[in-house]
Amino acid sequence: MTSPADRLRAVRERIAVAARAAGRDPASVGLLAVSKTWPADDVRALAALGQTAFGENRAQELAAKAAELADLSLEWHFVGQLQRNKAAAVARTGAVVHSLDRSSLARALSRAGEERGRPVDVFVQVDLGGAAGELAERGGAAPADVPALADEVADLPGLRLRGLMAVAPRGEEPGPAFARLAALAGRLRADHPGATEVSAGMSGDLEEAVAAGATLVRVGTALFGSRPLTSPRVTPVTGVPPEGAPEEV
Numbered sequence: 001m002t003s004p005a006d007r008l009r010a011v012r013e014r015i016a017v018a019a020r021a022a023g024r025d026p027a028s029v030g031l032l033a034v035s036k037t038w039p040a041d042d043v044r045a046l047a048a049l050g051q052t053a054f055g056e057n058r059a060q061e062l063a064a065k066a067a068e069l070a071d072l073s074l075e076w077h078f079v080g081q082l083q084r085n086k087a088a089a090v091a092r093t094g095a096v097v098h099s100l101d102r103s104s105l106a107r108a109l110s111r112a113g114e115e116r117g118r119p120v121d122v123f124v125q126v127d128l129g130g131a132a133g134e135l136a137e138r139g140g141a142a143p144a145d146v147p148a149l150a151d152e153v154a155d156l157p158g159l160r161l162r163g164l165m166a167v168a169p170r171g172e173e174p175g176p177a178f179a180r181l182a183a184l185a186g187r188l189r190a191d192h193p194g195a196t197e198v199s200a201g202m203s204g205d206l207e208e209a210v211a212a213g214a215t216l217v218r219v220g221t222a223l224f225g226s227r228p229l230t231s232p233r234v235t236p237v238t239g240v241p242p243e244g245a246p247e248e249v
């Protein structure tokens with residue numbers, strides 16, 4: 001049995017080794033601990049070791065954990081596909097949203113940012129495609145649509161564009177996919193100099209992502225262990241529609 005401290009140290013070491021191999025400063029790569037399905041106590045254990053950024057992929061689970069851990073100063077990130085009718089609930093938790101992939105969601109999140117009086121930090125998620133070049137459809141805007149979507153995000157008053165996010169496609173080497181992401185990120189920075197971040201890399205492919213310039217890796221399994229097949233029950237939080245609720249029109 002490895003301890004949370006051992007696992008955190010091992011992940012940080014993997015990031016540092018990958019960064020140095022790419023001629024990068026290990027401090028230029030942030031670590032987002034993806035705590036989805038894991039109870040708040042496991043987040044607490046990692047927080048006690050100095051980890052501050054945590055990611056969730058369900059609005060209700062995020063709201064419940066953020067409320068339960070409100071005594072800690074944690075930075076929350078939302079990495080799952082987001083329905084428009086949950087944009088306000090996610091914004092209220094203060095989370096950075098990694099999965100902005102369409103105009104309607106951009107407008108809903110911007111409204112939520114204006115309502116809470118502070119812009120929502122967002123990454124535009126890119127669909128890097130499947131092995132045969134088609135879209136992988138795990139969320140994300142088609143690469144060709146990214147520049148226009150980024151322009152729209154940059155113009156919305158309730159959003160702050162931080163950069164691009166992607167998940168490596170299944171059934172393909174992650175390196176070339178992350179290289180495509182890096183090229184898009186370079187183009188994005190030319191148009192939006194403040195959007196410098198690249199959220200990419202998970203437990204299985206963080207080295208390839210760091211080699212391609214990721215500034216934030218999202219790691220779940222290597223920190224917390226293999227996820228159970230079903231999520232633990234979370235305390236319902238008022239104001240968050242249940243998962244699977246239909247999108248508002």
Ligand SMILES: *Cc1c(COP(=O)(O)O)cnc(C)c1O
Nearest residue numbers: 034057079202203218219220221
């Ligand atoms: C679950 C998840 C991760 C973490 O994946 P692991 O393989 O467990 O490290 C990263 N990014 C997103 C979008 C996720 O949903």
